[in-house]
Amino acid sequence: MKAGNNKKRIGIFGFGCVAQGLYDIIQANPQYSLEVASICVKSRNKTRSLPETRFSYDPQQLLQDTTIDIFAELISDADEALAIVRQALKAGKTVVSANKKMVAENLPELVQLQQEFGGVLLYEAAVCGSIPVVRLLESYFAAEPLQEVRGVLNGSSNYILSKLHTEGISYPEALAEAQALGFAEADPILDVQGYDALNKLCIMAAHGFGQVVPPQKVLHFGIQHIQPEDIALAQAVGARIKLVASARHSASQMLSLQVLPTFVLPDDDLFVVDEEFNGVQLHGAYAGKQFFKGRGAGSHPTGSAVWADVAAALAGFRYSYAREARAAVDRQASLLQLYVRASDARLLARVPLQEVQSLSEGHRDVQLVGTISGAELFAHQERLEQAGAFVALLPAGLSHESLLAASAKRYQYFV
Numbered sequence: 260m261k262a263g264n265n266k267k268r269i270g271i272f273g274f275g276c277v278a279q280g281l282y283d284i285i286q287a288n289p290q291y292s293l294e295v296a297s298i299c300v301k302s303r304n305k306t307r308s309l310p311e312t313r314f315s316y317d318p319q320q321l322l323q324d325t326t327i328d329i330f331a332e333l334i335s336d337a338d339e340a341l342a343i344v345r346q347a348l349k350a351g352k353t354v355v356s357a358n359k360k361m362v363a364e365n366l367p368e369l370v371q372l373q374q375e376f377g378g379v380l381l382y383e384a385a386v387c388g389s390i391p392v393v394r395l396l397e398s399y400f401a402a403e404p405l406q407e408v409r410g411v412l413n414g415s416s417n418y419i420l421s422k423l424h425t426e427g428i429s430y431p432e433a434l435a436e437a438q439a440l441g442f443a444e445a446d447p448i449l450d451v452q453g454y455d456a457l458n459k460l461c462i463m464a465a466h467g468f469g470q471v472v473p474p475q476k477v478l479h480f481g482i483q484h485i486q487p488e489d490i491a492l493a494q495a496v497g498a499r500i501k502l503v504a505s506a507r508h509s510a511s512q513m514l515s516l517q518v519l520p521t522f523v524l525p526d527d528d529l530f531v532v533d534e535e536f537n538g539v540q541l542h543g544a545y546a547g548k549q550f551f552k553g554r555g556a557g558s559h560p561t562g563s564a565v566w567a568d569v570a571a572a573l574a575g576f577r578y579s580y581a582r583e584a585r586a587a588v589d590r591q592a593s594l595l596q597l598y599v600r601a602s603d604a605r606l607l608a609r610v611p612l613q614e615v616q617s618l619s620e621g622h623r624d625v626q627l628v629g630t631i632s633g634a635e636l637f638a639h640q641e642r643l644e645q646a647g648a649f650v651a652l653l654p655a656g657l658s659h660e661s662l663l664a665a666s667a668k669r670y671q672y673f674v
């Protein structure tokens with residue numbers, strides 16, 4: 260966005276955490292001559308930090324205002340967001356959005372609308388808050404064959420896990436803090452059950468691997484069933500549990516996607532991604548490994564990504580969606596080394612884990628380590644989640660023996 264007198268007008272949908280961050284940044288940077296035309300919100304009854312005259316309650320008032328150059332869609336409801344973005348794109352307008360669920364679930368249509376009507380949609384703020392990962396995959400690494408993109412993509416669940424590890428507070432307390440700090444989604448189930456990370460992963464797969472994958476087809480578990488004994492076990496082997504999403508070319512040159520709680524060891528870049536930070540590790544065929552870390556949630560960090568998109572869109576930038584898929588999506592995935600804890604032993608017996616070893620002789624819950632294929636785990640995903648099982652991936656560097664030894668040592672204290 261060039262500083263100067265040529266004022267551009269922006270219409271903002273929503274005035275939650277991200278929209279307020281964007282508004283602050285616009286007000287603090289008048290040299291960029293971006294003027295807020297109006298802010299469209301739903302409820303007339305909320306107390307807000309700006310005078311009533313700044314708000315509109317009718318999306319059509321903004322959408323049909325021909326003096327507006329660009330829209331920022333920053334509401335939490337994915338269906339309403341889609342209706343707004345769809346109408347704007349059909350009118351050939353420029354829109355920036357932070358709504359990962361809306362983007363991930365409707366990417367083919369959103370691409371087609373841009374191609375047909377000439378409008379522009381950018382959504383950097385939808386993925387990893389302040390880390391410019393979409394632009395990185397889309398533009399800088401457009402020609403680089405990528406081997407893997409993995410990371411901590413959800414700030415709220417990472418905040419909760421960090422607090423469980425370092426402060427020993429309860430899960431509900433940590434979740435309440437993440438909500439109070441404005442990190443969590445309006446419906447925090449999206450954060451803790453892994454859907455938010457999954458939506459972000461699917462957007463990254465589209466830009467990094469040229470593969471549009473429907474989120475509901477991807478293996479994913481969340482952190483909602485974690486218990487202090489899982490944290491204690493991880494700590495006993497020097498690991499931290501993090502919710503890790505990955506898209507990787509397997510040995511058979513297929514693309515596998517997954518979102519799984521993971522025991523992360525100190526030699527992993529993601530080990531030092533704490534609180535609401537996100538971290539992205541990228542492995543390019545020629546560039547090698549790179550690691551990016553930044554705030555993944557919060558008003559100003561996410562507002563900054565929207566601001567960057569507004570500037571880029573006004574300067575004529577658009578996604579090219581030029582990357583061609585190099586590989587088919589691998590529904591089998593490779594073999595996973597897994598830790599599972601559940602109270603229902605009969606349910607666990609039906610999950611086809613191989614090389615099973617028990618960590619929990621005589622303890623309340625069943626704790627197992629074993630091996631399973633991604634496809635088999637996906638087939639049991641719903642049942643395991645409904646039964647309250649906690650599932651975590653074990654890295655190659657963590658042997659079953661070290662977990663058994665750590666576990667045996669821990670339970671000495673319980674008997």
Ligand code: HSE
Binds near residue numbers: 385388450556
């Ligand atoms: N709820 C999201 C998170 C916000 O916690 O990461 C940023 O996308």
